Amino acid sequence: MQQTGSREPQRIAKLLARAGVASRRDIERMIAEGRIAVNGSVIDTPATLLTSLHGVTVDGEAVQAAALARLFLxxxxxxVLTAARDPGGRATIYDRLPPDLPRLMPVGRLDLNTEGLLLMTTDGELKRQLELPSTGVERAYRARAYGAVTQEQLESLIEGVEIEGVRYGPIDANLERRTGANVWIEMILTEGKNREVRRVLEFLGLRVSRLIRTRYGPFVLADLPEGAIGEVRQHDLVAFRQSLGRGRAKEVAREQPIAVQGGAPARLPRSRPEQPPRERAPRPATPTPRPARPSAGTQKASARPERPPRPATAATLQKSGGAAPSASRARGPVRKPEVREELDTRPVAGEPTARAPRPKKGVGWAKAKPKARPTKPRRPRS
Incomplete structure (x- = not known):
């Protein structure tokens, strides 16, 4: 990675773009307007070579040295337009970004009706490296199109195609699935020319109804919500730039995909003031013995009040043999088992039949016998 403070002379537009002032095209426009000066002298050409930004001012304010590059997904x-402003008043990507972000430049462009992953960086040099076809950074798209196409037609795109005098490079296209009259197609390319995917599919007789970019190099869209932005970790960005220098961009992109979570940009955790340790009371050398806890049976016995003895009645005195009940029999006299007397229920001549006594309910309960009808004495035969 080329440092801003190196002794190798570089164009002033390149240095200012790396410092995050503006894009190279905007810097060239600012130079033509006389807004940039070096050591107090206004420059008039973007071809001015400098070794550092020392003494460079923009609108009278000194330019700070370039900080570490940052990359956002x-x-x-x-x-939504991929532009800083629109004369027609249409919404742009900067209308959807949080206001507390640094100045970001989009890497490449997406059409008005194209959605998906858009890389944004603070470093103009990194933006240039990602956009150049010579670096071989892949872009992956998913397209929903109306019409009929075969896998053989899509595989023919691997050799490139020329449409209306414009030559498009190799495209790795695969048919994912069919949904009624529509087809879903995945396309991987390395050039990213203007409306390349739409024009190639229209050349095959298809009409694109939806186009999503799902990957740019090793950076994938994954589950990032629509309209959300997240920052790539610094060590992942450094490792990716090293792979670009070694020409291993394709291998790293397919082996180690990088995703971010949606929400606000990553920030360092806030430092909390140090608090003195809390003073704890010293424990006693001999612990205080706890009172014995009564058992459950003891608690129930103590909680239940004693019933007073019942007064003696004639019935209880007769059953207990004339003695009054003691305190141990406070809950009532003991019932003795009843003795049933078997009665002779056979009918006797000349006397009505007596009804048998019915046993008490609960003690030897049985079904009552049918009633016996009285019989008349027979008259002797003459």
């Missing part, structure tokens, strides 16, 4: 919604 943004899920661009459909119907």
């Amino acid at each position: 943004f899920h661009k919604p459909a119907g």
Whole structure:
């Protein structure tokens, strides 16, 4: 990675773009307007070579040295322009970004109706490396199109195709599935020319109804919500830039995908003031013995009040043999088992039959016998 403070002379537009002032095109426009000066002298050409930004001012303010490059992943919604401003008043990506972010530049562009992953960085040099076809950074798209196409037609795109005098490079296209009259197609390319995916599919007789970019190099869209933005960790970005220098961008992109979580940009945790340790009371050398806890049976016995003895009645005196009940029999006299007397229920001549006594309910209960009818004495035969 080229450092801003190196002794190798570089164009002033490149240095200012790396410092996050503006894009190279905007810097060239600012130079033509006379807004940039070096050591107090206004420059008039973007070809001015410098070794550092020392003494460079923009609108009279000194330019700070370039900080570490930062990279963000943004899920661009459909119907939003990839531009800083629109003369027609349409919504742009900067209208959807949080206001507390640094100045970000989009890496490449997505059409108005194209959605998906959009890389945004603070470093103009990193932006240039990611956009150049010579670095071989892959872009993956998923397209929903109306019409009929075969896998053989899609495989023919691997050799490139020329449409209306424009030559498009190799495209790795695969048919994912069919849903009624529509087809879903995955396409991987390395150039990313203007409306390349749409024009190639229209050349095959298809009409694109939805286009999503799912990957840019090793950076994937994953589950990033629509309209959300997340920052790539610094060590992942450094490892990716090293792979670009070794020409291993394709291998790293397929082996180690990088995703981020949606929400606010990553921030360092807030430092909390140090608090003195809490003073704890010293424990006693001999622990205080706890009172014995009564058992459950003891608690129930103590909680239940004693019943007073019942007064002696004639019935209880007769059953107990004339003695009054003691305190141990406070809950009532003991019932003695009843003795049933067997009665002779056979009918006797000349006397009505007596009804048998019915046993008490609960003690030897049985079904009552049928009633016996009285019989008349027979008259002797003459």
